[in-house]
Amino acid sequence: MNGKNIATVYGKELRDSLRDRRTLLSMIIIPLLVVPVLVYAVSRIGSRAYASAREEIPVVMLLGGADSPRTVAALRQSPRFRIVSEAAGYRQLISDKKIRAAVQIPPGFDAGLGAGAARPVVILHYQGELKSGFAVGEIEAFFRDVREKAVTASLAAHGLPASLVTPFAVQRENVAPPEKVGGNAIGGLVPYLIIMLCFTGAVYPAIDLTAGEKERGTMETLLCSPVARVDIVLGKFFTVLTSSLCAIGLSLLSMALTMALAGAGIGATVRGALPPLDPLGLAGVLAMVLPVAVLFSALLLTIALCAKSSKEAQTYLTPLAFVVLLPVAVGLLPGIELNSRLALVPILNLSLVCKEMLSGVWHWNYIALIFGSTCAYAGVALALAVRMFNREDVLFRS
Amino acid sequence: MIEARSLTKTFRDKKRGEIRAVEDLSFRVEPGRIYGLLGANGAGKTTALRLLATLLQPTSGTATVAGFDVVAEPARVRANVGFLATSTALYGRLTARETIAYFGRLNGLPDAEIAARIQRLADELDLHEFLDRRCEKFSTGMKQKTSIARTLIHDPAVMIFDEPTLGLDVMAARSVVRFVRECRARGKTVIYSTHVMSEVEKLCDTIGIIHGGRLLAEDTLAGLRARTGEQDMEEIFVRIAGTEAVA
Numbered sequence A: 001m002n003g004k005n006i007a008t009v010y011g012k013e014l015r016d017s018l019r020d021r022r023t024l025l026s027m028i029i030i031p032l033l034v035v036p037v038l039v040y041a042v043s044r045i046g047s048r049a050y051a052s053a054r055e056e057i058p059v060v061m062l063l064g065g066a067d068s069p070r071t072v073a074a075l076r077q078s079p080r081f082r083i084v085s086e087a088a089g090y091r092q093l094i095s096d097k098k099i100r101a102a103v104q105i106p107p108g109f110d111a112g113l114g115a116g117a118a119r120p121v122v123i124l125h126y127q128g129e130l131k132s133g134f135a136v137g138e139i140e141a142f143f144r145d146v147r148e149k150a151v152t153a154s155l156a157a158h159g160l161p162a163s164l165v166t167p168f169a170v171q172r173e174n175v176a177p178p179e180k181v182g183g184n185a186i187g188g189l190v191p192y193l194i195i196m197l198c199f200t201g202a203v204y205p206a207i208d209l210t211a212g213e214k215e216r217g218t219m220e221t222l223l224c225s226p227v228a229r230v231d232i233v234l235g236k237f238f239t240v241l242t243s244s245l246c247a248i249g250l251s252l253l254s255m256a257l258t259m260a261l262a263g264a265g266i267g268a269t270v271r272g273a274l275p276p277l278d279p280l281g282l283a284g285v286l287a288m289v290l291p292v293a294v295l296f297s298a299l300l301l302t303i304a305l306c307a308k309s310s311k312e313a314q315t316y317l318t319p320l321a322f323v324v325l326l327p328v329a330v331g332l333l334p335g336i337e338l339n340s341r342l343a344l345v346p347i348l349n350l351s352l353v354c355k356e357m358l359s360g361v362w363h364w365n366y367i368a369l370i371f372g373s374t375c376a377y378a379g380v381a382l383a384l385a386v387r388m389f390n391r392e393d394v395l396f397r398s
Numbered sequence B: 001m002i003e004a005r006s007l008t009k010t011f012r013d014k015k016r017g018e019i020r021a022v023e024d025l026s027f028r029v030e031p032g033r034i035y036g037l038l039g040a041n042g043a044g045k046t047t048a049l050r051l052l053a054t055l056l057q058p059t060s061g062t063a064t065v066a067g068f069d070v071v072a073e074p075a076r077v078r079a080n081v082g083f084l085a086t087s088t089a090l091y092g093r094l095t096a097r098e099t100i101a102y103f104g105r106l107n108g109l110p111d112a113e114i115a116a117r118i119q120r121l122a123d124e125l126d127l128h129e130f131l132d133r134r135c136e137k138f139s140t141g142m143k144q145k146t147s148i149a150r151t152l153i154h155d156p157a158v159m160i161f162d163e164p165t166l167g168l169d170v171m172a173a174r175s176v177v178r179f180v181r182e183c184r185a186r187g188k189t190v191i192y193s194t195h196v197m198s199e200v201e202k203l204c205d206t207i208g209i210i211h212g213g214r215l216l217a218e219d220t221l222a223g224l225r226a227r228t229g230e231q232d233m234e235e236i237f238v239r240i241a242g243t244e245a246v247a
């Protein structure tokens, strides 16, 4: 192994790659754009959908209530929903989202209210549908009001104070600092993004530097030089690693910029979609992703080297993207927590530990286990790459 | 100097089974001489030359190139060899100057020395016009000149050419042939493979006829003529390769 030769190969490969539009795209442009675009899209679409649901005055069908004119009149006068008269098939109408909900006034409701013996009001709604949920909220608020007024009136009739209705209040107070809330909300998404970019940043140069070179016939030219094959493969490996790390670094940079702009008040909606992240957690994520970048770079290089052409290499690496995505997606599931066995599963362990670190939880023993095991996997992958590069049936496949 | 001793290379192929691409090849090339390896498609020329350039490892036998053994000291062999083949392409996104300099650096030359040598090679090979342009836009002739400069940057004692005129027009092919002669004039050991009979006649001091991985005959042009009683190189080749095929 010769450091100077590795540096020579690395310098040339990096320069060559930086002149390639496709590498530039996956190494620099996509990582810079993905976070702001994602945050903007999520916040715009999310907040717009929410606002339009909020703005809509829900249509609510009135069922029964013929003998309760007072309540019916109050319902019809409420500006918070629009009452329509009873029609057949209201259940289907709710399912079809023609109306948001229906409210059923039991017989003798007005009369029962005064006597404190009214039968229950039934609200028909569509569980899980946002706009139906808003309608239910409005109807419930309306009847809470009706109930309170009835109670207050009856207390006054008995000469008792109105405060008896609410002898005490219940209040909520959030103790989680805002960045921890952020950790839980998008803690899964940040490692997902980083792992994806770490992978996609390495794919293109890995193909170009191996199968691409074979295809273009420059591999044999390079092998004619007196430089040892270990030096060549390491120079190429460092180039791929650089591209991968560059993708991660730039995505974090653009994330920080997006947050800074959001913090400067560019838009409250953006701030909502990207809550402040714990910088210490982010540093942890970055440290943990390093050995994974080494693992990806070495693995991609090895696989792509076995292919005859870029096209063949792509058919090998596309399914690999799913193999990488699967553990990341599993890590995003809410119920899955780190344990010592999962800490040995590459990529999944990273996804899980990142989620923890971003929400301020530091299990040092797991962190050490994950870092150590990933380094070991990365080392094996790199050794494999060097070995493959010494096999003439791989280099001169015909 | 090149000395091959019972050089043998067997490939294992899933469909074709064992392929004896080069079998028991022995020959010697002295400095200041051009050895022509003449053979049809699939005769084993490229494999033999790749063995000499240490791109492949021999299955058995060995060779000494520029004083170093190809099996024991492959890196030192490569440091003293310039290898130019149809399959040794250029990096499209690098300029000619960057390409040549890269190979200078890979050969351990200091930057100042590289710059001086590039200047000299550009004068000799007439590269100035496209020295700082990217290779992807080059014509085949420009590519070949750049490749020649690339193989010469470390001033190797041994030059290995594998069908260097393939795909070139008459003018470009002639300039390559002229350049190979110059290598001989400078005292380099040259081995040159081709299936073009006229090139062998014009260029080579010794001719080795290779067929099915074996060296069937080896002599000077005059010697081959005397042996076969034919004047024309093509007739000589058919006589030798053909008799073997019958036998």
Ligand SMILES: Nc1ncnc2c1ncn2[C@@H]1O[C@H](COP(=O)(O)OP(=O)(O)OP(=O)(O)O)[C@@H](O)[C@H]1O
Binding pocket: A396, A397, A398, B011, B012, B013, B019, B020, B021, B039, B040, B041, B042, B043, B044, B045, B046, B047, B048, B195
């Ligand atoms: N890497 C390889 N794997 C398997 N077989 C190979 C390999 N390289 C060459 N061969 C086989 O070895 C034999 C000799 O091939 P070689 O390329 O050396 O011939 P050649 O004389 O250079 O032919 P051409 O004139 O076509 O260049 C052929 O049958 C070829 O198919």
Ligand SMILES: [Mg+2]
Binding pocket: B045, B046, B047, B162
């Ligand atoms: Mg050949």
